[in-house]
Amino acid sequence: MTAAEANRQRFTQMYVDAYRGDFALIREIMSPAFVCRNPLQPTEGVDALVRLLQSQIDAFEDLEFKVRHSFASEDGFGIAYIISGRHIGPIFGVQPSGQRFEVAGVSIHEIVDGYSMDVYSSANFIEVLTNA
Numbered sequence: 550m551t552a553a554e555a556n557r558q559r560f561t562q563m564y565v566d567a568y569r570g571d572f573a574l575i576r577e578i579m580s581p582a583f584v585c586r587n588p589l590q591p592t593e594g595v596d597a598l599v600r601l602l603q604s605q606i607d608a609f610e611d612l613e614f615k616v617r618h619s620f621a622s623e624d625g626f627g628i629a630y631i632i633s634g635r636h637i638g639p640i641f642g643v644q645p646s647g648q649r650f651e652v653a654g655v656s657i658h659e660i661v662d663g664y665s666m667d668v669y670s671s672a673n674f675i676e677v678l679t680n681a
Contacts, residue, residue, distance in 0.1 A: 568614035
């Protein structure tokens with residue numbers, strides 16, 4: 550297996566696991582200096598990222614994470630995804646609506662020595678949740 554394919558498999562599994570509440574791969578493959586450049590909630594460090602993901606899990610019932618596309622190289626990983634569920638708790642300053650939603654997102658990681666140093670991540674949560 551090539552390094553690119555190994556990165557694609559590990560990082561894709563990390564996302565799937567994280568949205569099920571299993572953060573082991575995040576803690577394994579994110580650099581301690583990790584930075585998430587998310588316009589809704591920029592995050593620095595692995596613990597802050599775990600808190601952000603847990604807040605999403607807590608705010609959404611019947612949460613599903615579906616991989617649309619993923620790709621990787623030796624020094625990068627990208628994923629396009631769909632997150633869906635029911636909005637039952639406050640998140641990103643939006644009060645719960647009780648409505649079902651579906652959000653599209655994309656994340657691009659910089660990988661150095663097998664660790665994610667940086668991710669540019671964006672999903673249309675605010676637009677979708679305020680119009681649900």
